[in-house]
Amino acid sequence: MPRIPSSIKRILITTEEIQQRVKALAAQIDHDYQDVERLYLVGILKGAFIFMADLTRELNTIHTVDFMALSSYGKSTTSGAVRILMDLREPIEGQHVLIVEDILDTGRTLHYLYNILKGRNPASLKTCVLVRKLRESVEVPVDYLGFDIPDVWVVGYGLDFADRFRTLPYIAEIKQT
Ligand code: PRP
Numbered sequence: 001m002p003r004i005p006s007s008i009k010r011i012l013i014t015t016e017e018i019q020q021r022v023k024a025l026a027a028q029i030d031h032d033y034q035d036v037e038r039l040y041l042v043g044i045l046k047g048a049f050i051f052m053a054d055l056t057r058e059l060n061t062i063h064t065v066d067f068m069a070l071s072s073y074g075k076s077t078t079s080g081a082v083r084i085l086m087d088l089r090e091p092i093e094g095q096h097v098l099i100v101e102d103i104l105d106t107g108r109t110l111h112y113l114y115n116i117l118k119g120r121n122p123a124s125l126k127t128c129v130l131v132r133k134l135r136e137s138v139e140v141p142v143d144y145l146g147f148d149i150p151d152v153w154v155v156g157y158g159l160d161f162a163d164r165f166r167t168l169p170y171i172a173e174i175k176q177t
Contacts, residue, residue, distance in 0.1 A: 004172075005165065012149055013131070013171040018157060021146045022051070025128060026058030028144060033061045033096065040095040040122070042088065044113065045069040046166070047102035050158040051130045055100060066090065070109055082112040097122040098144075101129045102158045107137035114140055130157070131171060147171075 004011075033039050039061050043052035045068065056065055069086035097117055101110055110127060118125055128144035135151040153176065155161050156168030165174070 005168075007161075007175050007177075008155075008165075008168075009173045009175045011170050011172045012152075012154060013147055013157075015169045018130075018146075018169075018171065019054075021130075022054045023058050025144050025146060026055055026060075029055075029098070029128070030060045036061065036096045038096070039063040040090075040092055040097045041065050041100055042092075042097060042113075042117070043067045043100045044102070044109065045086065047158045047160070048100050048130075050166070051102050052100050055128070064090075064095075068113065070113065072109055082109055084116070091120065092117065093121045094123050096124045097126070099125070099127045101127065102131065103154070104129045104132040104137060104140070104142065105135070107140045110142075111138040111140040131159075 041052065041056060041063050043049060052065065056063065066088050068084065068088060070082050071085050072082045099110065099113060099117065104110055114125065114127065126143040127141060129142050130146035131149050131154065132142060132145055133151045134148050152173045153161065154171055155165035155174050156171045158166055159171065160166045161174050
């Protein structure tokens with residue numbers, strides 16, 4: 001077990017809990033897509049890269065892995081505009097698309113992306129979110145959910161604070177300074 005950095009306040013979700021939940025989500029996805037020839041997974045960089053790596057290795061459904069990078073402006077402001085920094089490699093028209101996101105906070109990122117991808121006429125479009133903060137957020141469908149968490153700043157398992165702590169193997173609340 002790696003040392004817990006001093007700026008970590010408390011561990012919210014342990015490595016074992018994450019592993020178990022990821023396995024369960026993969027089983028649920030396998031079940032729901034059993035009649036689908038190929039699933040097109042869209043991971044949202046940077047945060048989702050670890051969740052995506054673990055989830056896809058638990059999946060039996062044949063799938064394509066792709067990523068998008070989005071940036072949101074003024075997270076702490078009301079504007080919260082989102083833009084695409086890196087797009088998908090392939091057109092998704094007629095594909096069964098599953099968005100893989102690490103965290104739903106204000107919901108703006110997922111809401112924006114959902115509408116963009118919906119406009120590309122996929123055969124189906126669903127979302128898989130590892131953690132969702134219990135707070136007021138933009139209305140967006142979450143088809144597969146890992147955990148609901150309190151509205152605190154969390155890091156680990158892909159989630160960062162100023163690009164630190166992404167590779168912690170657990171999800172933890174960080175101390176506010
Ligand atoms: C984080 C996270 C989500 C988004 C969720 O990304 O990975 O994509 O915020 O927030 P929202 O629900 O309020 O839109 P961030 O913009 O921090 O970029 P990163 O993943 O590259 O760290």
